[in-house]
Amino acid sequence: MSAYLHCLSHTPLVGYVDPAPAVLDEVDSVIAAARGRIADFDPQLVVLFAPDHYNGFFYDTMPPFCLGMACSAIGDFHSLAGEIPVPAELAEACASAVMDEGIDLAVSYCMQVDHGFAQPLELLLGGLDKVPVLPVFINGVAVPLPGFRRARLLGEAIGRFVRRLDKRVLILASGGISHQPPVPELATATDHMRQRLLGGGKQLPADERQQRQARTISAARRFVEDQHSLHPLNPEWDNQFITLLEQGRLAELDTMSNAALSAVAGKSAHEIKTWVAAFAALSAWGPWQSEARYYRPIPEWIAGFGSLSAGPKNR
Template identity: 75%
Template sequence: MNAYLHCLSHSPLVGYVDPTPEILAEVEDTIAAARQRIAAFDPELVILFAPDHYNGFFYDIMPPFCIGMAATAIGDFNSAAGELPVPAELAEACARAVIESGVDTAVSYCMQVDHGFAQPLEFLLGGLDKCPVIPVFINGVATPMPNFKRARLLGEAIGRFARGLDKRVLIIGSGGLSHQPPVPQLAGAEAHMRDRLLGSGRQLPENERQLRQQRVISAARAFVEDQNSLHPLNPVWDNQFMDILSEGRLSELDGLSNEELSQLAGKSTHEVKTWMAAFAALSAFGPYQAEGRYYRELPEWITGFGSLSAASQK
């Protein structure tokens, strides 16, 4: 069958530190237009590539990739909470196909996900439970991380699996673009934070979660005032990246190292590997045409905010 794709930046700061009403309306109109295109496509299955922010995946075991057989959203930053409607047998078949193709992935029967998964389902489909979804985690914050080539190969393997289904498949990539919010690092972390990063943060006490969220909100407000308080956004790189995906030149990023990407656009920019995997999955269906492109620097959300659709041509 055919496939449709949408890649979208996410931010936990939506509703907490927003841009001007005019810009917010522009973003909302962009998302509404994407939602209409998706509704017209009428997907029967969603494959969702997204990262995590030390809410579901920790250094007790940190896989580069993980396919969920079941998943629950925790509802951080007021995002939607609850179970995702994962078709377990189909997700299991997907994982087998990916591994048999030569791409190693972990699997989880109790995946815990955060706003990175929940926001695109809310914004693009209207909720977590609107369509069966196979959630695919790509590590975008915890070193060592997969590079662009591995993300591309993962996406191609999942795309070949999806192409063999008799379904209309919506492929979503969630995250990015350039940004570096105050995400903790294991190296140099004090004892309490180290313990959290090693896995105790999976069930974070509510008061501590609120303090964590407030740190991000405060950092965003400071970033609006001084965009050197965090790693600056890089709209040039962001738009070049969107060009590469739109034009199908995916392998051009195979040689870009993780260190180079962090220096260019910030340590959390690695989330864009979800976009790479999504476009690689779409490419398995054959030629595609990009549409609905949008980009704006949004320091209020500490991100270069992008939105991009594409449709397979077969």
């Protein structure tokens, strides 16, 4: 029937290390307006492209892409916990259709996700269980990483599948833009951390989870004081990226290497491939018109924070 898209940065740091009240009110207003537009659209199905931060996906098996046949959120950093309603038969049909198009897509019947999935559902829909969801994981932190081209092709294939459904489809993307919080890396991990990255972190003990969250909070506080303590945010590049999406120039990103993206925007900026996949999915409805563009660098959240809606021009 029809489609609507919203891309939104997420942050685990909201409520822990917040910007000035005026900035927080500004972000809240942007999200509330997006929530209103989505309510007016009244979606019947959500396609959610999001990353993970070593809470559900680990190096025991690290797919570039995975579609959940069933899904639950762990509730890290006070994000919502619980089951995300996945229409299993529809998810199975979607996975088959995508793989028939030559896109390698893993599936999971016990997908575990974190705030990257939970936050957009909570902020934009009011909960995890308001609308059936096709949850699509895109690896944004664990090398080797998928590139922009593969993310675009994945989105296009999913878009063609859901376009054939007689439903109002909300396409969501969660992540980025420029940022590099202290996410561990396998190449430099201690023996204990290596064991966690290899899968031991899936059921992380409560004390270790608190320590992990405390490290992120501490890093954010240092970053506010010294924005070279981590990879600096890059508002110029972030805005150029958003403009590419608005203008439908997704394929121009195909030749950008992962190393180049890390260098210009930080190692966690690979989450923006969720935005590319989302716009690629929307392309199944033809040319689009964006609206309500918002961007602000927010050091307190270690993020170039963005929000963008779009819908088909012929809607």
